[in-house]
Amino acid sequence: MKSIKLIVEDRPGVMADIADLLAQKQINIQKIEGETVDSSAVLELVVDRPDDAMRLLHQLGLHAVSDDLITIRIADQPGALARVTRELKDAKLSLRGISTLQRQDGFCFVALSTDNDAVARKLLQDVLI
Structure with missing residues (x-):
């Protein structure tokens, strides 16, 4: 199992945007946690296709790191x-x-x-x- 950690700008709809992007590629979110720190949102996701999700997030210019669990x-x-x-x-x-x-x-x-x-x-x- 792998987790994906993202740090993104904290703004209304940021989670909806990320969830929509993953859904468009048929990537299922199995677990999600998030919190805000100053003006950033720190998100941790576990998805059914972590390698595909990482490629997609990087293609979109998002800073994402993956960690084996x-x-x-x-x-x-x-x-x-x-x-x-x-x-x-x-x-x-x-x-x-x-x-x-x-x-x-x-x-x-x-x-x-x-x-x-x-x-x-x-x-x-x-x-x-």
């Missing part, structure tokens, strides 16, 4: 996320992004990216999806 399943209880992030900290890995995807049947599904995903995958192999 590691998906894990942990117990939905206090301390579970602390254990995972502590393992990454102890290995001196930096988190570049983290997001809760879903809670279901006593488990929490989390997507994250680090500065060294190969090492992170090895450390977290017992909870990888």
Whole structure:
């Protein structure tokens, strides 16, 4: 799974414009998060065709970066996320992004990216999806 991060001018309709562009190319948005910082909007998208979306966004002159995501399943209880992030900290890995995807049947599904995903995958192999 990959996420796409965009920094665009914060203006009315910016999300509608991006969603329309992706829809025109039949690219489905699976997840989206956004926030404003000063006069910019910072958006994170997970789409069904990330490589096509990146090409399209770059063709339109938008600054977009893609990041591989590691998906894990942990117990939905206090301390579970602390254990995972502590393992990454102890290995001196930096988190570049983290997001809760879903809670279901006593488990929490989390997507994250680090500065060294190969090492992170090895450390977290017992909870990888």
